[in-house]
Amino acid sequence: MVGLLLIGVAAWGKGFGIVSSIEIIGGVIAVGVFLLLIAIVGLIGAVSHHQVMLFIYMVVLILIFIFQLVVSCSCLAMNRTQQGHFLNNTWTHLGNVTRREMEKNLNCCGLLNTTDTRQEFKNEYAFCEADCKNGPMCETCGEKMLNHSGEALKILGGVGLFFSFTEILGVWLAFRYRNQKDPRANPSAFL
Template identity: 35%
Template sequence: MGSSPSSGFFHYRNVLIVLNVFYLIVALILIGAPAAAIASAKFTSVPIVAGVIASGVFLFLVAVLGLVGAAKHHQVALFFYMILLGIVFIILFAVSVAAVAVTSSQQQTLAAKAWNASSLKTQKEIQTLFNCCGFKKSDTSPNRKSCLDLKCCTSTVGALKSNSTEKPSNISTNSPTTPSHGAATIHPPQYCLSCPGCFDKLEKEIHKAFKVGGGVGLFFSFTELIGLILTIYYRNRKDPSANPNAFL
């Protein structure tokens, strides 16, 4: 026994409502997660936190627009919802494909640009969180002075001081000192060359983040495509409870 036109109308409406409730939950997570990170003092970078929260707010507004349009079969709300959902789908799909297809060398280049563009405060937070120093271990920039309080720096320097048969003054603050007779090099504390670089330590995690992030983005983009197609069908259907002589 075939389904009636009215059952198809309510089917499309219910699916759209469920889909937009799902978007609302994701939006609330995007808004709440940065707040939790700030509260725990794990990460307080204002630009990154603001960007994630802004994305969550935008998705929240789009989801509310979709819920209103689906629940009331509001033609104007559904029209703008279709436009916004189509734009988000194109952007998210393009970014997700790029994230999945990016090579390891491109990942390092992008990570280096992001590191250089970040503030010293953000860099220190990353270094403290992951116990690493600088972008690469070969980096000997003056910014490595911010690594002095890291465990990987203080423990190694202390061990070098206690194990060295020479006076502590041999640990220079200006340039590396190489003891004679093939002894190991004692690096100046401000360089903390015993600490791994943050990219060296997080390279596998960054690679995984690109792939997982791209995969999740593709999943969300296809849910948006499904939502867009459902909205088009739903918008062009007649509401069984409305005046049959009213214009669709």
């Protein structure tokens, strides 16, 4: 379900023009397809009573659980200063086209400081194409993103924690039923 949800959200974001970066869309879809493949391995292993497939499923699910737990706890623990630092590093690595597109979509100019005396920030504000630039007050993109990022990180962290513990349930069930004999098999067979 999580894999299908990731693929659906990526398609929805691309369809509505919320996210235009092909790399981000491709990454989210790849993670969704990976999760679907792992789920299919678990289902085939469970239906066919294949112990090796169930063992591989358990190991991969434990690794996914650990990664998801770490990322979820990080999302919940990140404060506004850390978010600003992360946002600043990301903004400096974005290409000019992506920045301009983001400024247009969010109706904001620059990242956090439009009064900075450094030449690169003055030029950045000068090339802004957002509608708010012509108005009396144009909010910075950093402030707009930071206002919503705290709430979004808490939601993502909570959802991630919920699904990480459902993965532990999947590992427990696979472990419990991995050594069960196939009821359709020959009862005199060794396994």
